[in-house]
Amino acid sequence: MPWIQLRINTTNDLAEQISEQLEESGAVSVTFQDTYDNPVFEPLPGETKLWGNTDVVGLYDAQTDIAELQAILNLDQYSYKIEQLEDKDWEREWMDNFHPMQFGKRLWICPSWRDIPDPNAVNVMLDPGLAFGTGTHPTTALCLTWLDSLDLNNKIVIDYGCGSGILAIAALKLGAERVIGIDIDPQAIQASRDNAERNNVSQKIELYLAQDLPDNLQADVVIANILAGPLKELAPQISKLVKTDGKLGLSGILANQSQSVCEAYKTQFELDPVIEQEEWCRITGKKK
Template sequence: MSFIEVTVTASEEYAEILIAELGELGFDTFQDTENGFQAYIEEDRFEEEALQEVLERYRFAGEFPYQTKSIAKQNWNEEWEKNFEPLLISDKVSVRADFHEKPEGVAYDIVITPKMSFGTGHHETTTLMIENQLTLDHVGKRILDMGCGTGILAIMAEQLGARQVLAVDIEDWTVENARENAERNNCATLEVRLGDASVLTGEAPFELILANINRNVLLEDMPVYSQLLLPNGPLVLSGFYTQDLPLLQERAAELGLAFESSRTKNNWVSAIFRKNS
């Protein structure tokens, strides 16, 4: 399978806006550059006309030059291996590739190979989600990870003591990658499933739900999360900007989910809500 890499030149202010817009077009992996960002999408889902329409919508702010190229799945992995640096989150969680040595003194060690899947810990939302996970009790709990990407949050959940973890993503290569990463980290309770919120029909309730997706999907799927979450259970969300938080808070309140806390990094947010008992 090949992917389209789109390199866009944009200021930091508009890069954030354009990333959110391209997320609605099906782009699901983004990488900052010195002059803007790169966005990735499966080749058969790429519509250049739709991309141009988004850029034209913000023409009032100036020109946003872009370049496209097709990249093979294996080339992405080679590029990632050349540039990936091990990561330490909150001085407790190591996120690394298998060709890095395990650092000393960390409580949790996660080994991943992304293969085009989102979520290495280097993106702000993944880091923020892990930081929030570290504040929550996972021991003996049944946990859902929606939009699992590499499976990093689900792996973190198991390492934090979850008794059962279900990870769900809409992309087949992502599901394959998350399964490989789960095996790489010797996960025993983690199931990875292909699909969207509809595959949760008939599921038993969860005691904690993680969802790092994007604003619109979160708003659409929040009723499902609320229905499946046990009373007093935390719902941890990310994939949206600070200006979007009031929308999420309003929707959550309508569904009996009380806002508890949030943390931010470079305008990205991860928020914790809790289902009313």
């Protein structure tokens, strides 16, 4: 069916209020977009991330009365645009544009509706959905490539901020003996559990909410793909999870934030050169 899209340019202070008004006026969905299309990392589970100049975008049935909508929302007070969206099978078009992706030498992330390019490769089956990482974002790609470069045989791995479980499942498929996934959001825990079952590795993964972690938990490899702020704040806790001589991988960090994150970890780790991709970066190191 055809749709009408209403795009209102506003500030982050007003975006939430406008979002509520759009929902009350009959919008079937409301999203936030950065006006200047700056690269923004996926927000933490449960967090709504807004930016300095924000577009609030509402989607309405094409039969919506535009004049009535303009009056209800008092649109004259905003800079806005109303446009008709082409009638397409959006789900099919989206599926057609999601392809298997290779990371490193061995690892592929494959949606379930596509043929596996290399049956002899390490294939993770993961369909994009609610939570929180599919491999398309540079930070996830950086982490997957790093995992592919490691010898994970007989290793214990912790995925801190597991989201969809993509990194945890990849680690298991790459040979890890056991993986512990940690997140602050119960939906992420459920998504990781579902994806682990889909990939037949559920017997080797343990999942915990952050507040429920067992005491004295440690691993040979710890990976955390969250955001620079939480990575710095959580540095003492994350560092304790890494065994002596164990490996640490951090991402979710803009390149201009890398130095401050390195500062938070350099006393306990011998850090490698920072790797950058599309304004994002990955920090890795070995526990002293």
